[in-house]
Amino acid sequence: FMDAFKWKQEEIDLLVNIFAANTKSQTGQSFRKRLMDSQTYGLSQGKKADEYLARAFRQDLEAMNYVIDVYAGGRKPNYPRIDSISFNITNKSYLYLLKDVAQDVLKDVQQPKLAFYESLWTAVRLLEVNERWDVAQLEPLMELENKKAYEAIRKTDFSRYPYSLLLTLGAGPDQYGQPISPGGMLRSRMAARSYFDGLAPFIMVSGGRVHPYKTPYIEALEMKKYLMQVLGVPEEAILIDPHARHTTTNLRNTSRILLTYGFPQDKFAIVNSSVPHIDAVQNMADRCMRELGYIPYELGKRISDVIVEFKPRIESLTIDPDEPLDP
Structure with missing residues (x-):
């Protein structure tokens, strides 16, 4: 389940290159500027747009993997006493829960072009079943x-x-x-x-x-x-x-x-x-x-x-x- 849920390193490398190549249009340049101006992936001063874009995209793909590791695989988060997984992953019935997560996500992936969202939606479903929707609570503030x-x-x-x-x-x-x-x-x-x-x-x-x-x-x-x-x-x-x-x-x-x-x-x-x-x-x-x-x-x-x-x-x-x- 974990291997199926997560991005593989070669997939991340490939997608970063594809994304960089597909944002060189006029519309893409506008997106790149907004991304760099946001400063949300570190300070952009002195950075090249290609470098900053690749860093942002790679970070987000790896962040999906991190959520899956913690909230499906039971990896210890930074603060286990308050943020750890809600389930006993050694219980056999837990595998059926993961199977249900996979089936639910696949129901939303009806077209090949939506396959890109599989890991993202899996990470979101895992946060949901762990009752970890904290990042969105009370939004928009x-x-x-x-x-x-x-x-x-x-x-x-x-x-x-x-x-x-x-x-x-x-x-x-x-x-x-x-x-x-x-x-x-x-x-x-x-x-x-x-x-x-x-x-x-x-x-x-x-x-x-x-x-x-x-x-x-x-x-x-x-x-x-x-x-x-x-x-x-x-x-x-x-x-x-x-x-x-x-x-x-x-x-x-x-x-x-x-x-x-x-x-x-x-x-x-x-x-x-x-x-x-x-x-x-x-x-x-x-x-x-x-x-x-x-x-x-x-x-x-x-x-x-x-x-x-x-x-x-x-x-x-x-x-x-x-x-x-x-x-």
């Missing part, structure tokens, strides 16, 4: 949960505030069925206090469906509810990132929003959490390089025991292919 705050950004006079945004890091519950942890409540209170003191016009709460394993609750959404219903922060002042699974991606995803939602690029944002958590943020560069391959933020001053300044870096737009629940 700009039109749903972040709509009021997104619209308020354009009307905000940021010169009235010392900082553009306050990122509040979560503290995942330890008990299954607990929507928000005591730490999450206290950090939300820190954020509300800073907001009402006028430090920043927007609060960002960041945290996905992470702790404990297979929790039904999205941390950022529960913190938003707490900020609104308990602490009286207006919805138009709250942005959420419901995807981040680690402190590294709390900062990375917030940096992406700062770059793409219209925040002033010359102004620092701030991040608040517990003292040891902010200590960790200040010493997280090596971890970012190890797990992401880049540092998605620039740190500024630590203005209190629980708050430190940061700015987004353009590198934060880069996709992380071995984190399919929050790439």
Whole structure:
């Protein structure tokens, strides 16, 4: 099953060459420019279009294989305690589940030209049966949960505030069925206090469906509810990132929003959490390089025991292919 599901290396090499050759037309050149301008496959400055395109296409094909390895083959993901497969792959009945996945995908491949999508759709089906649709939850954010705050950004006079945004890091519950942890409540209170003191016009709460394993609750959404219903922060002042699974991606995803939602690029944002958590943020560069391959933020001053300044870096737009629940 695994061999049938995945792209073979010779197939990847062949498809990369075909794709590169078929994007040399005028329409293809427009696509290449949009791809390079997006910076989503690393910084494009100094790169040739052929090189950047091949890197992007190869990365996506190999990312499909990675999903299949983890969510069909039981390979350990980067964080097995929260992201591992939902099934016992040594159970004989599991093979019948994989057979059902294969049959389902083949029903959608009625024409030879659709064969290209077999591995992609297999990866998506495997994420689905593992209940791992985290990457798409609450999307599109700009039109749903972040709509009021997104619209308020354009009307905000940021010169009235010392900082553009306050990122509040979560503290995942330890008990299954607990929507928000005591730490999450206290950090939300820190954020509300800073907001009402006028430090920043927007609060960002960041945290996905992470702790404990297979929790039904999205941390950022529960913190938003707490900020609104308990602490009286207006919805138009709250942005959420419901995807981040680690402190590294709390900062990375917030940096992406700062770059793409219209925040002033010359102004620092701030991040608040517990003292040891902010200590960790200040010493997280090596971890970012190890797990992401880049540092998605620039740190500024630590203005209190629980708050430190940061700015987004353009590198934060880069996709992380071995984190399919929050790439």
